[in-house]
Amino acid sequence: MKKNHKKKLFSAKVFVRLKDGVLDPQGSTIKRALLDMGYKGIEEIKTGKVFEISFGSEDNKKSKVLLDEICKKLLANPVIEKYRFEIVSKK
Amino acid sequence: MKKNHKKKLFSAKVFVRLKDGVLDPQGSTIKRALLDMGYKGIEEIKTGKVFEISFGSEDNKKSKVLLDEICKKLLANPVIEKYRFEIVSKK
Secondary structure, eight states: OOOOOOOEEEEEEEEEEEOTTSOOHHHHHHHHHHHHTTOTTEEEEEEEEEEEEEEEESSHHHHHHHHHHHIIIIIOOTTTEEEEEEEEEOO | OOOOOOOEEEEEEEEEEEOTTSOOHHHHHHHHHHHHTTOTTEEEEEEEEEEEEEEEESSHHHHHHHHHHHIIIIIOOTTTEEEEEEEEEOO
């Protein structure tokens, strides 16, 4: 007899940012632009990416494995970037 | 007598994403890539940006005004993007 693998809809937010110590030219450029615009108090700006993903999965554990794979293979460059994610079950 | 305006260090995270209904070609491309790679359950991917900002400010209220200005003028395009931020006082 076939086991019932019913998929639920999950939603996740993946945050990807450069590792500490890796130069962030986009962040430095924004900081300089803000200083030029007269915002004197800016100390540092670091940039990153967010991905909001909706996907079907059987449970929370499998969702984590899936997201971890996706991050390593496509969304983040593990050499210079680090990532974290939050999973929310939709139903 | 001069009033003492001592600045404290604040840290904020600004999240910028496309408004609902605005096409997200980067998200669609990532979704298609993941489907091609064999991840069948992906329903939707939306992309966004995060900015981690350290800055000096007098209090929480002024920090909010500052961040709101920065977002409108530089970090987000209010026509197609929406933003939100979280402020953390560091000291």
